[in-house]
Structure formats: C-alpha cells, structure tokens
Amino acid sequence: MGVQTALDAVREAPGIIDAMRLADDLAFEAGRNPGVRTLRVLASALNGDDEVTAIAAVHALAGIFDEQAGRMLTGLLSDRRGTIREHAAWALGAGLPRFDAMGRLIGQVAAGGFTGMLAQRTLEQWSSAVAESLTVGLETALLGVREPAARARLVETLGLVRPSIATRLLVGIAANAREHEDVRIAAVAALGQRSGDEGIGAPLEELVGGEGRLADVARLALIDLEALPARRTARDRGLTIAQLFLHADIDPALSSAGAGDNGGIATLLVRLGNALVADPETGVSRVITLSRGPVPQAAVDLLELGSLNEGHVYGRVPLRADPVPSAAAWPLRVTARRGIRRILRAAGQVDLLHLRMADVGSLAAADVARELGIPVVFTVAPDPHAVIQSLDRAGSLTREDFGEVDLREHFWFRTRLVQSLASNAAHTVLFPRPELQRDMNQLVGIDITSHPERHTIVAEGVDLEVIDRAVSDRSAGSGDSGAMDDLRVALSGLPEDRRHLPFVVSVGRLHRVKGMATLVDVWARSGLRERTNLLIIGGDLERPSLDEREQLERIDAVIPEAGRAEAGLILAGHRPNDIASRWLAAVRLGVPGVLAPRGVYVCASLKEEFGIALLEAMATGLMVVAPDGGGPATYIKDGVTGVLTQTWDPVRLEAAIERALDVAALDDDGRVDAAHDMVRDNFTIQSMASALGPVYRGVAVEEAALLKSAGASA
Template sequence: MGVRTALDAVLTAPSIVDAMRAADDLAFEAGRDPGARTIRLLAGVLRGHDELAAIAATHALAGMLDDAASRVLVGLLDDDREFEREHAAWALGSGLPRYDAVGGLLRMVVGGGFAGMLAQRTLEQWSGFAPTALVAGIEGALLGIAEPEARARLVETLGLVRDPLATGPLLRLASDADEPQPVRIAAVAALGQRPDPSAVVPMLESAAQGDGFLGAVARLALVDLAAAGPTTRGHGHGHELGRGLTVAQLFLHADLDPGLRSAGAGDNGGIATLLVRLGDALVADPGTGVNRVVTLSRGSAADALDDLVSVEASERGHVYGRIPLLHEPVSSAGAWPLRVAARRGIRRVLRAAGGADVLHLRMADVGSLAAADVARELGTPVVFTLAPDPHAVIDSLDRSGRLARGDFGRVDLAEHFWFRARLVNRLAADAAHTVLFPRPRLEDDLRRLVGVDLATDSERRTIVPEGVDAAAVDRALAEVGTPRTGADASPALAELRRLVEGLDPDRRGRPLVVSVGRLHRVKGMAALVEAWAASPVASRANLLLVGGDLASPSADERAELDRIDAIVPPAERARRGLLLPGHRPNDVVARWLAAARLGLPGSVAPRGVYACGSLKEEFGIALLEAMAAGLFVVAPNGGGPATYIDDGVTGILTATSDGARLSAALGRAVAVAQAETDDQRAERSRAMVRDRFTVQRMARVLAEVYRTVVRDEATLLESAERSR
C-alpha cells in the first residue's frame, strides 16, 4: 500500500471508526518503510488540525522502531496539546527504552489520571531493560514531590521494577513512619512482588502485626510472596481429574454479593446481577460440568483476606473474591489508575483458587486490562464477550455531529475512545473464544465498526443471549397475586405501598411507569423523567425510578440527580408522581415489577409499563426481567432489545435519544397496557423469556463454550509436549 496511500486512507476515511481502523494500516506501512521521508509525512500530520489523524500519526511513529521517530515521540511529551502528550506516552511503550523520556513520563505519573496510567505502563514495559535508570529517576523524583498521592504513584511505579535494585528503597519507604500513609501502603503492597522475598519478609511480618489498613495490606503482601510459582490448576486439569471445571468471571466496578444488596448503586448495574445469577446457575446444574465459579469484584483489604480463605478451601459452588483497590471506590471511567492494584488482587484470588480453567471477561475496562495480563502470566485461557463498544458510541456521536475529527483528541481525553477500542480488539484477538450478543445486524456491525469478520474462525465464536432468573420473577408474581387481608405479603410490597402513600392523595391508585438501572447519563434516567414529564401520560401514571446511591452518590449519580431535580424539583415530586427510592436488592425489584403488572389495591393500579431510556443497551437484563413479569415495555430501537421485543406487540422500540419520540412512546405504551382486557399479551412476553432468555439456558450454552475451550487448550498442550 505504501505510507502515502495509507495516510491518505486515514485522512479521507468516510467515518471516524473507518479512520481508526485505517490507522492500523498506517502503522504497519510506517514500520515497513522507516526513514526520513516517512517521519516528515507523519510530522506534518502531527501539526495539523485533524486531531484524529494526529493520533494515528503518533502511533505510526511508534511502529517504525526508529531512533529518529522515537525522538519525535519524546518531544511530544512536552506538546502543548494534552491528548498528544497522552498518546505519545502510550506509543513509546512499543519501543525500546528512551532514557531522555523517563523524566517526562515520571512527570505524567506524578500528575496521575489516565495519562499517568499510560506513562506508568510504558515505564513498566521498559523496566526489565533499564532498571538502574528507572530506580534512579524515581528516587530523584521523590526528592521533589511532597503531595502524598503523587508520591504514592511514584512508589507504586518503583514497585514495578522487578530488579532487586528497587527492594532497598521500597523497604525504606515502607518502614518510614514519617511517610504519609498512602506512600507506605504503596511500598508495602509492592513488596509482595519482590524477586528477593527473604529480604522483605521480616519487615512485612512486623507490619502485619498491626490492626489498621497498613497491617491488612502487609498481610496481603505476605500472601503474594507465599503464592509465587506456578499454579496447580488450569489447562483442563480439573476436567482431567474428574472434579469439574473452575470458571472465573470478573466485574471490578461493583460490590457483588449473593443477595445483590448493592444492585443499582454506582456501577452495580445489570452486569452485576447477571454474574451473580449466572454463577449460581452454572454450579447448580450438574450437566454444565462446572463445579466452581469464582466471581471477582472490588472490596476492602480485610474482606479480601477473608475471601482468600474461603476461595482456597472451596472445591465447588459459587464463591466470591474481593479485589482491594487500595483506594476509595470510583466510577469505571475513572478507575484506570488502579490497574496495578487490580492486577495484584486478581492474581492473588486466582492463585488462591489453585488457578482457573477459564477466565471470562466482558468489559473494555481496567479490570479486563489487568485480568488479561494475569491470564497471560498464569497461562489461563480467556473467553471474551465481544460487543461494538465503544465503537458504536463513536459511530453514533460521529453521525449526529457531536464528535468530529477536529476535536476527537480533546474528547478522547475524557472518554478514552482510542484506548478502549484498541483494548476490545486486543482482547478479542487474544481470546481462546469470543461470545457475542444477538443484534439485528450483528455481522455487519462487527465488520463495519470493529473490523471483525465472523466468518473467520467461526468455530471460536458463539452467540449467547443473556438470561434472567424467571423463577424468581414467578415467585414474585405469585406473592403479589395471592389475595391477602391485613399486611402485605412481604416487606418489599409494604415499602412500595408506603412510597406511594407518600404521594399526594390524588396520585394514589394510578399505574406505574417503572425503570430500573444505574443513575448514569448512558442509562438515560433523567431523559426518561423529562420525557414522562412532557407527556400527557404524567397525569395518568406515576414514575418509579429504581437505582442509584442517594445517600452517597458518585459524581455520575450526582450529575443525573441534578438533572432530575431541575425537571421535577424534590418539593414537587409528591404532587407530580415521581418516586425516587434509590437502589434496591434484586428480589425487591422483582416484587415491585410484579406489583406494577398486577397492582396493589388502593395504591397501585394494575397494567403498568416498564421503560428503558438508555442511549444504548447491548442486551438489557432489566428489560427481560420486566417482560418476565408480563409488563409491556419501551426500549431502545437498536442493540439487543430489537432482537426480542416484538415492536407494537410486546413493547415499543423507539429512538430513546430523541426526547419527543421517547415521550410519545411512553404515552402509547401506557394506553396499550391500560386497554388490555386479558393476559394474552403478558403471557406471550413471559413465554418468550421462559423459552429463550433464562439464566439457566445461558449457563448451559456458556458451559459448552468453556468445555470446548478447555479441551482445545489441553489438545494444544499435548501437541506441544509431543513436539519437544
């Protein structure tokens, strides 16, 4: 193709996602033709107004493995454009160490954030080649930095230098009572990965005697030191020994527990509910061949220590392993700097489990980034759920005019589109098997947006619909539908009645429009309030939004709450019929959905509806739960919902990003539901979920994927052994 042709393809690509894919060809061609002319061509683009092309040129320079090209990248660390500094720090990791870049990269580590993570990652990749320079550079940087969190980031980076040269400084920092707590914690955590354990054990044992946070981290570091070496499981060993498979699954940005008590708070969305229900279903059915599921999520250092004991002792069942991130919980978008802590915690749990036969990853986030590193280290095969995210979001913003080539770099600073898209592609390419959601135009979307051809290696790809616990919904319906005198059948129903009784008297006895999910702009809760308030349906139905941590809202939750308050001020909620109770456990939600369908005498009229205002919904667990309850639904007209909602029959598909169309859909949905005189449509919805979308069915399909992966891995290992 040639560099000039490849560059023209980036510059003239018809869409942003096309240009991002063309950037791969540009990097390849630059690597084939390194030299002064190629550098001049790329440097010219770097200085232009097309920020997307400038990013492509930055990564093409990294592909050249050329000293002059590397000098250009080093110079970009001081560029006045922040996005260029960020991408230069990332791109430098593709080549050999540059001593003239260490200072600039360490400045970015001190600054923190996503850029600091990228700079730290590059320094880690160089650490095996230039440990002396890195240790000296970090120690020098520490002399001029007093801010505790910035010092802690430098110490964490020092801990990534595996050479014994870094052990002495780490021990001094960990033992220094005058150092701030974050710095000592970073040093103690790093000591658990030292290659010379005899030098650090006495200090860790002493620190582990303490009762505070530092003591808990020291005890975890001792666990890390003791667990060094190969794992005893994996590559089909569990299957060969007849004890069934161990499957590990991960969602880092949630507080997972068997009762789903935190569902709907922060980032605890549908994926959190799915992993709990799926893990239970995999181990409950003997036919799956899965004896044990290890579900990993975030948690405290103390909880992590307790979990290690239970995980290590387990041979079967669904067990949980908490990952201490040594930081207050943050949103998934802000969690990238927690990569090192996440990786240590994931490695620790998998080692306590004796390894896993397969690791299932689902998100393009810091958890998957860290877990993929651990899987490579331990030799664990990965199954990856592939979806066009963020590709579909990029494409949607591009088509709507809200994202353009000229400002792509500045938008990317907040959204990390380029990195996340590359992470999706890498995870899909490295996975032993990819799992796909049903979509109306699945093959076309993946080819156009992600660049994946499903016809290639089709035996390593499986379409797996997600599923819900229909039996739990059936129990809720039976409870709500059983006539009772006096008190409600459960505290959940009594609470719903109290919520409705808190409305003005004339608002009671009306049907409910229900929505369940996280308070995040992508989930469209505020947009749903706006559409409901603008529709005549607001005078006929109350709106119940279930989700969000109202006591301690995250930044995303606070922003969405502020938008809701601007539409319906808190003082007007009772008069206008808005119910905002916050998040509730999944079994409570099931009962409230049942009550929306069947009603609560004197409080809630029957035949309410369910509405999902999400900008995008890859599949829609809450939608399926609502349909399992027999509710008529409103949903986005793309992604997963379009594959199971019969538009106009079991629900209404609409452009949820368009407030007027969402408002009209709500009005139509309530009118349709209230006009029903029998349960024929409701039973059709319920039968569809029972037949196609139960979590038990999902577990059986996934179990076959896991067994296939384990068999294939065992075959590869046997072949490798024979060839020696």
C-alpha cells in the first residue's frame, strides 16, 4: 500500500486501538520501501501532535535496516519527549548493535524505571555481539555513578553480558565491603548465572557464612550454579503444570486476598491448583504455583519442590523487600527471570507453563520457558486493549495525550506482549465473550478461526461450597461468629439513622481499572447516598501501594476519611476470601441491628475479562451491576440477575445501581435461585479444572511428538 498510505491509515483510524494495530502495517511498508522519501514521511509523523502516530513512526524506523534510519532512531534517544525516548530504547533492540546508542542506553539503565528496563533489554540483545565494548561501557559508567540503586542496575546489566569478560568485575564488586549492599547483591545474583566460569564458588561460599540478605542471596546463587540433572517424572504420576502470578503473596489460606495486586487471580490460582490435582480425570498430578516471597522462603521452597511429585506446591520468587505494584514492577524483569528459572529447574520435569497476564512475570517466564524448552499455554484477553478502548470512548485518553499516559501505563508494550505471548504459545485459552471472534480480531489482532484446534474457550470458576456455606449459615443466623464480629466492628461507626439502609458492596483491589474511587464518587454525588450505605472490601489501608494510595486520595477528595462512616461509606480493607463470602451473604440477607437486607453488588471496573467476584456475588443471590462488555455480558441476564452498563459513564452507572436496587427490593426467590443455579451449572472451579485437563494433556502429547520427531528421548 505504500508508506504514505499506511501512515494515513494510522492517522485516520477511528480509535486509538485501531491505530495501534495499523502501526504494524506502517512498519512493514517502511521496511519494504526504505529510502529518503520514507524517512521524510516518518520524520513528519514524529514531529506532529498525534502521539499515537509518532510512536508508530518510531517502530517503523526500526524496520528499516540502513545507516540513515539507524542514526535517526539513535537520535530519538535524546528527544525532548519521554515517550519517544522510551520507544526508541525499545525499538533499537530489533536491529543490529549501534555503538553511538550504547552510552545513552546505559544512561537510561542507570536512571531506571520502565525506560531503563527497555534499554537494558536492548543491551542484553546486543551483548553477545559487542560483549567487550558493552563491558567497557558499563565499567566506565560505574566510575561516575555513586547512587546505590543506579549502580545496582548497572551491575545487573553487566551480569547479562554472558562472555566471561564480565566475571572478574562481578567478583570484585561482590567481595567489596565498601559497596552498598544492593550493589553487591546485584553482583552476587549475577554470579549465580555464570556456571562454568572459574573463581566464582569460593567468594560465594565466603559470603554465605555471613548474615542478612547478602548471605541469603549468595546461598541462592550457589544453588543456581549447581548442575541439576534433568529429572523425568514417571508418566503414571500425571502431568506437572506450573502457573504464576508474581504480584501477590499467594498462600493456601488466601490470607492476603484483596491487598495490593493480590486480587481474584490469586484466589483463582489457589483454588484451581487444588481442583486440578483433586480430579484424576484432569491428568494433572502436580501443580506448582509461583508468586513473590522473601529470599529465605525461596530456598526452603526449593527443597519441597525437588522432593514432591504430587499435590499443589508453592514456589516463591524473591523480588524486593517491599511489594511493588504491577505497573512499577517491570524493572524487576531480570530478578523475576532468575527466580522463575530456579524454581522450574528444581522442580524437575515441568510439562507446561500456564501464563495469564501481560506483565513482567509473563515476560520473564516466557524467556525461561523458551530456554528450558517448556511449552506455554497462554490465556489471551484483550487487556489492555479493552481499557484503551473504554478510555478512548470516554474521552479520557486522546491521541494528543497518549504518550504521557503510555509512560505510566505502558499500553503499547503490553499490547505487543499479549500478541507475542499468544503467537508463541503452544495453545491459547480464551474467556467467553459475546463477540469473541470479532473482539479478538479487532482488539488483539488474533484470528481464532485460523487453526481453531489451538484455541479453547474456558470459563473461570468459583468455589461454590464456600459460598453456599456462607449463605446457609447467614440464613440460619449462625456460622462463623468471628466473621460477623469483624463485620460489626467494621460497621460500628455508622450513625443510627443509617442502619436501616441496604448496602451497595464491591469486592476487589483498590486500582483505577477496578473503578473503586469512581464508584464512591457516583454514590456520594447522587441520590444513592440517601438510599444506601457503601461497603468496599479490598486494599491494604495500613500500608497502601502506589495504586492503592491513588484511589484512596481520590476517595478522600470526595469524602474525607474522618467523615466516611458518618456519610455511610465503609472501607473495610482486604479480607480472606471466605470472610468476604460471609459478608456478601450478610449484605443480601441482613444482620439484625447491623445492616439491612436486600443490598446489591457493583463492579465499576473499566473492563472485566471475566469476573470472579461477580460470580461469587451472583451465587450468593445478590443483584449485580457490571460492565456491559467482556465476560459478564455472557452470564448476566440484564434486568433479571443483574444490570449491564457502561461503567465508565457516571450517569449510566448511577442509573444501573438504582435499577438493581429496585429489583433487589422485590426479594424474588426465583431470581436468586436462577443466579445461583447458573453459577452452579457453568462456573465452578471444578468445571474449570475439567475444561483445562484436555488442553494440558493435548499440549503434553504434542510436545512428546515434537521431541520424538526431533530425535530426542521423551
């Protein structure tokens, strides 16, 4: 079609997500038609106010393999716009090493953040070809950088230079007591990846004799250096499946559910792992769930992983001492990759790795799976695609301010990561959606009608036993007295004249995508405040993350903390899943003297790919309000079991909640039974495990056939 035509298509696309998809055509045409004219066309796009088109032009330059295009791309590392500098650092990794870019990329690594991660990734891709020059550049940079965090990032990058030229420097830094502990830790962790290099074992052994984090990391580094044999698990024991979510402290008791990024996915992985190994029909005998955790626990987990061939076991990946929200965790890519590799090596045979998120964990895990030859199953969702589309439609995201938002949300990188993970997966799993084929094609760019045998639709599921027990106990006025005592304490600040009102309730993370602050704002500024109280279950209120703090500040701007209870707003913080289930039952059935019955559940998310908390609320018998796209539209009967609405529109959200309250006030047992039975028949965790079993077995069979055809022993 030609470069100009492709560029015009990007500029004239009806939506931002459409323009992002068309950027691939622009890059293709630029690579197919290099030359002075093409460079001029791209330069004009770079200098315009349309930031979506400008970013597309950056990546188009990366597809042109000539010296002038390379100089232009390198020059963008010094652009006044942060988003252009960031995308230039990323795009350079697609081409050959450029010595004129190396110094500025090293500077970006030292500065840190998401841009630093991209620069480090590009340098790693170049490292084999220019190992000596890169080592010299990093050593020179270290001479002029004193700030510990920046030095640690440079040392970590030095550790990615695989040739042994970097080993001497790393050993010296690890042994240097004058260096900051974080810098020495970066060197020690890097040494653990350099098996075969001489002179590493003795300094690490000496450090292990000490105390604190440095000794703990040195212990893990020695474990990493061990040449573990490839242990094959007997096939009569079934498959070993690994799954991960690194932005949560996942434990069997789900004690941290709802804090930070520890949302529904953490609950799902615990319950799903248990269900997979409990049902012999799935063919799965061992599930390994990876999440973040402290360094000492990581070493303990390795012993269990190496000795257990059955059951649901957990492996912790040590990231940082303090939890980091997912949006800020990208600089932990190398640390995450090393921790994931360590766990999968210790586990022996892992038949496949199931990835679910377009985050740093999946980015790192995909690298490890490729290195170890482990096939990947990827659950594909239009995320962040659906968020971009919602913000675009609401006018909250425009072409002119896209770059600034992208610096924070990393939309462009995450959309490309979804495409990469999906295209390289042995099998993809899809959530049910009303227009699944259309959405996957238009939003993500995946044609699921091509090779349909590689795509399977699997609905998520909930533990219905927990919910039914909560409802039964509340109906009988009995059950977990501790959970009810906690609820009474949480609601104790409500004034007497509000205790006869029903509740609007929402369960989930305090994150802008989940819309908790939006819900508070809509409730507080409308007649809903006179008609109901509002209960939000989720978030770490004592030690909020950056995302949680942003939501809390928005909530405080509407209703200051000191006046929340008086106004009828209760922020209860995160609670274990079984306690949250009992509180949902209480919102529906009421608790005498504490809260009135016939409340409703509201999910104000910008998007909801499926909605575990929604299903739990429906199984409880609550009338629900949910986004009108994605998974909820496939199981909510609008006006009967719930109300579907455009949650990004405050007027429509308010009207939907009013409508749900009207239906809930009728106290219709038929509606309650219909919602419960729908969940029972379609969306239990057991049915989800049963649906995934054939997917996992099929991938394992296909992998065995590949090994056999390649002449390897299965």
